[in-house]
Amino acid sequence: MDSVWFGKPRPSSGQPLGLSREAIVRKAMEVLDEHGMQKLSMRKLAAELGAAPMSLYWHVPTKDALIELCLDEVYGEFDLPGPDDDWETAVRGMMHSLRHLALKHPWWVRGIGEFNSIGPNAVAMADSMFEPMLRAGLSMAAAAQSISTISSFVVGYAIAEVNFISRGGMDSPPPDLAKIADLYREKHPHYVAMLGEQEIWSLEGQFEFGLNCVIDGIKARVVALR
Amino acid sequence: MDSVWFGKPRPSSGQPLGLSREAIVRKAMEVLDEHGMQKLSMRKLAAELGAAPMSLYWHVPTKDALIELCLDEVYGEFDLPGPDDDWETAVRGMMHSLRHLALKHPWWVRGIGEFNSIGPNAVAMADSMFEPMLRAGLSMAAAAQSISTISSFVVGYAIAEVNFISRGGMDSPPPDLAKIADLYREKHPHYVAMLGEQEIWSLEGQFEFGLNCVIDGIKARVVALR
DNA sequence: CTGCGGTCTCGTACGCTGTAAGTTCCTCGT
DNA sequence: ACGAGGAACTTACAGCGTACGAGACCGCAG
Secondary structure, eight states: OGGGSSSSSOSSOOOOOSOOHHHHHHHHHHHHHHHOGGGOOHHHHHHHTTSOGGGGGGTOSOHHHHHHHHHHHHHTTOOOOOTTOOHHHHHHHHHHHHHHHHHHOHHHHHHTTTSOOOSHHHHHHHHHHHHHHHHTTOOHHHHHHHHHHHHHHHHHHHHHHHHHHHHHTTSSSOHHHHHHHHHHTTTOHHHHHHHHOSGGGOHHHHHHHHHHHHHHHHHHHHHHHO | OGGGSSSSSOSSOOOOOSOOHHHHHHHHHHHHHHHOGGGOOHHHHHHHTTSOGGGGGGTOSOHHHHHHHHHHHHHTTOOOOOTTOOHHHHHHHHHHHHHHHHHHOHHHHHHTTTSOOOSHHHHHHHHHHHHHHHHTTOOHHHHHHHHHHHHHHHHHHHHHHHHHHHHHTTSSSOHHHHHHHHHHTTTOHHHHHHHHOSGGGOHHHHHHHHHHHHHHHHHHHHHHHO
């Protein structure tokens, strides 16, 4: 009786509706790229997919799991080095690729600190970093140390970079920094002086400088380690 | 009538109640150090301070602002270099101090990516990094590049480190990594081999290695830049 | 003594969140 | 024809940040 209240019992239900883990992850990535992690909510995501909130939970166990899937998806965009590249060009290429990922997906760099990166793509990336170094004759330990050092630099730099960009971009210096400069001019003159230096705001150049430093340092020590 | 319902109109109200911005920040730091940023909520924080949730908002405009205060508080624990230290020992000391802060306050390293670090203590730290380098004769640009490079490495490394520690600590390798090893043994042998290497799990040693690399690289290039 | 404006604390309420539990429907193999 | 199970939905709950407004308390002016 009640259930035949009118016509079809429920106007909206069980149609196929393209929901799938991949579709959800894809849409989630769009939201993340556009609005960042704070703004991602299961409910809004479901709405954008034309589904009810709880429908997502059939394909994904939890929100954190979904985020880990998204993080790993970004690792999947990593550019693997060519199989014949020598040690240094392989490393340089990988590190540029890493930075590129960070700039494309700021939420990703910010998030790698809060989640474990042990998805298949993350592991594949890590593995691929070893290949050229071992091929060049480094010991496992030396390769691990080198990789850890270089990618630590790149990740740290990328975090600072996306932070700086999201604060105001390339308008060297961004508007809100002007007030800060006034605030601290007397107490911390070096800092304020630095804010005024034009050349410093070349993020590209700074990255290259740092990468060169790190690679040089490693080259020098890696000989000792063989 | 109503207001004199019994005895004193309200059993709990307007007493002094040690609430203050400093007290709130102090307690918030305790919670953060113990449980991380995800677990910090204004309501629970208020409860721990014996106050009503909204009482905090007299002293602090918003939760994000409170977090920024806490972040800056950590910058305040930074060890300034001795005024007579030479370039290299000053930098080494500062970078060890930075790493120490990160290990003591994991939520802090994870959070610096999501908030602006322009509080007084953060600026003071940044400023103090320039001092020994300028004193050694570096140009502003060279000093900025060097500082950016070194501290990028330290922050990136520290993030990896707190991640690794929170995943299972020093039990080289942590338990859940055993399963991962099995999962990926065939597809990514280098990665799995790395997990098995004992010596890699010396985080202290890896940090020192990386720091040496970066400093060496900088020393070599800084001559060119003067 | 009365009134008043500042400082601080609190109660209520709104809109939002992640998700546990249970329900309904569709499709398919038998 | 019918049961099984995959997929989507509904309802509900506990928790969150915080806007708004109502007091409570204090010291000071009249």
